[in-house]
């Protein structure tokens with residue numbers, strides 16, 4: 692069971708994600724270039740935070756055309772677990788794998804702080820290690836984290852319980868306090884906060900570890916015993 696962390700030009704959280712999975716969660720993890728076109732060897736795919744292609748046009752707007760994205764689309768269509776964190780979330784919305792857009796923060800400032808979140812749905816492949824409505828603390832660091840979607844999409848997200856994380860004190864103007872959502876099938880998650888920066892007490896919070904533990908549990912349960 693191997694995890695892939697995709698490195699785009701301008702990614703800056705790829706090594707943090709690698710460290711969280713490899714050193715803290717003891718998982719087999721490999722850094723994959725944006726130029727690769729094959730993800731068949733992996734059980735899960737992670738798109739890290741950063742400033743891919745310098746955030747030109749908008750965060751994620753150019754990265755969605757990177758060679759690896761065809762394989763990410765295929766991987767997601769096949770039901771594989773895909774997570775996009777921060778810039779990764781932006782890339783997934785730009786690629787159409789998740790609905791809505793990440794706009795410039797209300798107030799236009801880049802925000803770098805700790806954020807209190809609520810686990811709005813603990814029955815997903817990414818959050819099963821948490822309790823429903825659990826309060827957690829994760830860092831945020833973004834200029835374009837203001838999630839927007841139209842009324843119909845919001846109603847659908849709510850009805851299908853696809854809003855997974857919400858801000859307790861909305862820092863960026865996101866619609867319905869949304870900090871993270873899944874796709875309809877539940878195998879693709881995008882979130883602005885950084886769980887990989889909160890996996891050890893030394894980092895100020897261990898609350899992000901549950902996300903990786905949930906993914907590991909989901910993937911372990913999937914493995915058919917011989």
Ligand SMILES: NC(=O)CC[C@H](N)C(=O)O
Pocket residue numbers: 739740741742743746750776777778779832833834835836
């Ligand atoms: N930490 C990040 O991934 C930054 C995300 C994005 N480039 C922004 O500023 O909104």
